[in-house]
Amino acid sequence: MHGLGIDAGGTRTRWALVDAAGSIVAEGSVGGMSAMQLGSDAGRDAVRGVFAMLAAQVLAAGRPVRVCAGLTGFDGVGTQAAQMLAAALALAPAAISVRSDVEIAYLDSFAPGEGYLVYAGTGSIAAWIDAEGQFHRAGGRGVTLDDGGGGYWIAREAMRHVWRNEDEQPGIWQQSAMARAVFAQVGGSDWTLSRRFFHGQERGAVGQLALAVAAAADADPVARGILEQAGRELARIALALVRRHGARPIVLGGRAAQLHPLIAQSMRAALPADLPLTQRSTLAHHAAARIALHSHD
DSSP, X not given: OXXXXXXXXXXXXXXXXXXXXXXXXXXXXXXXXXXXXXXSHHHHHHHHHHXXXXXHHHHHHOOOSEEEEEETXXXXXXXXXXXXXXXHHTOOGGGEEEEEHHHHHHHHHOOTTSOEEEEESSSEEEEEEOTTOOEEXXXXXXXXXXXXXXXXXXXXXXXXHHHHHHHHSTTGGGGOHHHHHHHHHHTSSOHHHHHHHHHSSOHHHHHTTHHHHHHHTTTOHHHHHHHHHHHHHHHHHHHHHHHHHOOOOEEEESTGGGSOHHHHHHHHHHSOTTXXXXXXXXXXXXXXXXXXXXXXX
């Protein structure tokens, strides 16, 4: 008997297959996706395509009987994602459990009630699941509104700075290590390329631009400042939960948080010294697989 765990984020969708003993027997990844895509025909087609690629990889390794999928942007309402995934894997919809990706990441870090997870991926959120299983949040409102400190936010801040400078001094980008790295990733310094990059792609693809910002940080003070501010943004949402629910240990997770040490360092500096902060590489697809295995015990 196999359980399948899925961690679907804006940049990548990762999966893991576990055997009856809970050991990982296979894992892999396909393109990113989010629950927000389910609101349009084009988005639903894209999600079906991601699930089809994932199913091909999974079924080549084994056949799961239960699935737990953590999906970014999922609000706990609706069955479309479960039905699509069930169809791709040739399983009954009842064998599929779809949750928020942050809920899965939290359970990979803490037992309910123990601490706060601050997760910085394409977006950002602080989460606490209390001892009764109730989910509490700060942030995570979406990249258009906020999600400060996430990969998309870092990318947007960098691009905003670059183009404001270009408005005032055309060509000044050539003197900035960050601007050179950003334009190299988008394909050139022409505005049409930046516009197409930001407005013609899914948010996860845009968030990848944060890699260029991190790569320039050691040579560019503006890039360093953006990453330091990202850490302060992540501290802000952690402190929002602390003020509401009391002091608890904090775990910092997510790939954007690992872009550069400045992010965690700045977050640590913005928190009270007596608040424990640990950074860890969350393996949410592994946690989801174990949840799937025991979901009907």
